[in-house]
Amino acid sequence: MTAPAAVRPRRGRLAAAEYIKGVLAGDRVMLARAITVIESELAADAALAREILDGVIHATGHARRVGITGVPGAGKSTFIDALGLHIIHQRKENLAVLSVDPSSPISHGSILGDKTRMERLSQEEAAYIRPSPARNHLGGVARRTRETILLCEAAGFRNVFVETVGVGQSETAVRSMTDFFLLIMIAGAGDELQGIKRGIIEMTDLMAVNKADGDNKLRAERARVEYASALHLFPPTPEGWTPLVVACSSLTGEGLPEIWDAVLDHRQALESNGYLARRRQQQVLAWMRELIADGLEDLFRQHPEVRGHLPRVERDVQDGRMTSFGAAQTLLALFRAKE
């Protein structure tokens, strides 16, 4: 194949046009290869990645993007497995499952998205499961996940899940790239949510009380009622959605249709009131501004004068010897001065 002048692909890489064509045709192999280019850290792949994304972006935006987090032990993987099967067999739609796991060590795959934990789903042709890109910082993982969402949509996926462990800052990142946020929990002794960060409640659109089966069924229903009453006291989300609490079982499948109906209702409502489009716009603009701020901060921190003074200035501020404003003024003046 001939490579266009703008992109000199490295060995093993194809021309951008090949990836674009394959992704848009829904070719699963080309999709996986395109995602690998996106996930690459190599400078040589950066231009290729941009070209691929530029070539497919017109075909994105249509999927339902659902963020999923869970209290440890709540059975998130089996839940996704069961819900995924429902979407594929009952709703006759396809599904991509991505993960954000910044703790994923570089040499091993993430435990999230591990196909053995979503055993039945990983056998389904209509499902595509991709483990978290391995990075040592959340920003890098989040960026690639966002771009992978776009690739999956361009490849024709109607539904994209992005799952996350309930620790670190992953949830805020995932929330900012999805339309609907789902929290998986299990019934306990009123302490169900003690393991997670407070801010997660605020961003949740639906709480699923999992393992509502067998001996646990009554307790799950009680927890559902408790949390539903509690949530009802709090203000609705800015787009006018009152979060639901649904009891469910990955074993029996009970509650899963209800949960997916809620996702669809939410989508419907947000499309009707224009909020979906508005939020998506806010998300991409906010993401751009965040990337710009990160880039500016890098420039700032690399400036020799700033680098020299920053540690001491931070200590002075921290120990109450200098005001934050005075410190900022001092450092910005150093940055602005000619090098």
Next chain:
Amino acid sequence: MTAPAAVRPRRGRLAAAEYIKGVLAGDRVMLARAITVIESELAADAALAREILDGVIHATGHARRVGITGVPGAGKSTFIDALGLHIIHQRKENLAVLSVDPSSPISHGSILGDKTRMERLSQEEAAYIRPSPARNHLGGVARRTRETILLCEAAGFRNVFVETVGVGQSETAVRSMTDFFLLIMIAGAGDELQGIKRGIIEMTDLMAVNKADGDNKLRAERARVEYASALHLFPPTPEGWTPLVVACSSLTGEGLPEIWDAVLDHRQALESNGYLARRRQQQVLAWMRELIADGLEDLFRQHPEVRGHLPRVERDVQDGRMTSFGAAQTLLALFRAKE
């Protein structure tokens, strides 16, 4: 008086040393004048303001900083009036009351902190009430309020309230400059919190169900029980505090001692586990980083190439023609190129 070479005060301004001396001595008149210098927009006052703050900062940090917000109509002013009197007469301590109100028009004072709304408190020698600085953007107001807190502490105030209307982004700003956050509400029909933003619940340390008197007393108590149960289901704050719900009356004074005890308990707990010091350090560092980021963004936006391309790039991102990452890369490259 002779002005030190570093500061040439404008007409009507004293030397920095005068303000510093007066504030540290608890001179109310000098405190007010120092705050006026802080609040000034004039470039000529900026150096003087910094010098004053540098001169008093060693005497700050000891006060209890309490943020107060309220559902519209919940009686926030009369609450502060009554709680203030309790602190002064029952606890024998002093109190400064500041406000953050970015909507305050430049030519008129803020309706917050209006002495006629805290009638009894404004008569008290041990109370100092200052209306919100008038600015057209929150950042300017927030910065001056933070600095005013420092001045009030240096002047010997043991307790500093910062009140805010329940709209805009004021609450997040106030939360980031205080130790304890109080939400005033009234009993309704389960819809008590419908008027406020969801994020405020998450940052609240105590909900005060106000107007628990006369015919309303029973309803207030019912609301208190409902909200207490609801809050108990959610995770505690990172510092291990479970938010309280207390019914109170500005009329009868009932509940106010309990509320102030909670503020003291919270303070005690956070001092014991080292969290107060840690949080204060996080707050001042975060504030410094925010100011730096703002300064960098200003530089970025003023760059001629960036200014020229930014509107179109933002439209392209918003309309899905360009990825956020590609846009950020493009604009940062323009910024980094030599002017």
